[in-house]
Amino acid sequence: WGVAINPSGTFAYVTNLSSGTVSKIDLASDTVVATIAVGTNPYGVAINSAGTFAYVANSGSNTVSKINLATDTVVATIPVGGWPIGVDIDPAGTYAYVANASSTFISKINLSTDIVVATIPVGDYTAGLKINATGTFAYASKPLSDTVSKIKLATNTVVATFTVGNYPIGVT
DSSP states (O other): OOEEEOTTSSEEEEEETTTTEEEEEETTTTEEEEEEEOSSSEEEEEEOTTSSEEEEEETTTTEEEEEETTTTEEEEEEEOSSSEEEEEEOTTSSEEEEEETTSSEEEEEETTTTEEEEEEEOSSOOOOEEEOTTSSEEEEEEGGGTEEEEEETTTTEEEEEEEOSSSOOOOO
16 A cells, blocks of 8 residues: 655565555565564555654554664554554654544654644545645545645644545545
8 A cells, every 4th residue: 555765765665454564675676675564454654754764554553653764673653543544754854644544633743752742633534645845734635525635734724625536545
């Protein structure tokens, strides 16, 4: 479901939904070099800009796994809302935002403490989530309403909602 590439472009990390793992692929040799156990039903994955940690949304366990990319081990498990699918990290590397499909909110995680510090109401089921390059807004896809919400990150509020095609999932 999810794929993230580290900032140096040397490894890809792929979530494996039914096995509860993340595959680490060496992009020079096109081989899987590690398989990392995470929570149940991993979907989205995001890597911080330093390339030191990956964050995996585990929909079946309502958690986010924090993976140390130097050791390929889970170093924290963070409880979030119901059925987390999408995840992204602000450009400063301060917060991760998690789209919770069965909840009506986005979870905001402080990455220095690995604690949810805010929940942002979005109204209904969210799937994909992407933060713009300046870190001012996030865009969350909402498949059941065929919309995307624009979230102002400084205030943790929805400032606009757009109608798009049927059942939007991913955002990039």
